[in-house]
Amino acid sequence: MNIDIISIAKKERSTYDPLYKELEKMISRFAKINDIELFSKEITKAHNIGVEASKAAYTKAFEAYDNKGYVVSLHPDGKLIDSFEFSKLIDGKMSIQFYIGGAYGLEDKFLQKSDKVISLGKITMSHKIAKAVLLEQIYRGFSILSNHPYHK
Template structure:
């Protein structure tokens, strides 16, 4: 199974970039994980939040294939412990799914069309994080999930 982390907008911080690159490198030991960065909408500083979500949504929807599993990282999604998330990932891998897309939207979230297309929503916390920071937090959790599945001494219960 291929895993794509699809994100909206570039990361402004070299520190965040470096941490994300480190976790993506680690993850590729377990699975083919690809980062796909969609450009920020044009005129994002002058358009409404709804218009920005619509533009981002159109770009995201063009990235999804018919058989893809689409998982939104969303504050209103399901929260899981790391062990439960690893089991969730294993279930998707066992299902024969060819491509699993984890999606991190822009600062205003997702359009209703993207919500309608999603197969699942996952929340990493009840707190709100910047859409740039969540990239690293999620990459670490995905890495942790694979180490749990492989019985490696990274995660401690």
């Protein structure tokens, strides 16, 4: 299985990188993770214009990755699911794409094209932390599917 995590984020070294690597290593028994961070001059310009321009710039940046698998968008207004529902979300898929929007979220038209829109919770968290939570839930989901005791 291939899993793409596509996010609007500046490519920079982070204190979270060792955690990402450890989680990706744990997941590697089940799937290959591709971590794709996108940030362009157009996004920077759009941030100076406003919310709607920013969301449109995120959608445009994501276009190159559209329709390459089952699409799951992370959004604060998405469906709250538990780890067992999450495991069902990844079960039996050959390719999944998780999208994490920028500071202003995602456009409605992008969300409507998604196969599923989920929320990681009602709290606000940085994109770096959201990615760590997502990776942990991916591993937990595979653990549930394989009846591994990690999830207990």
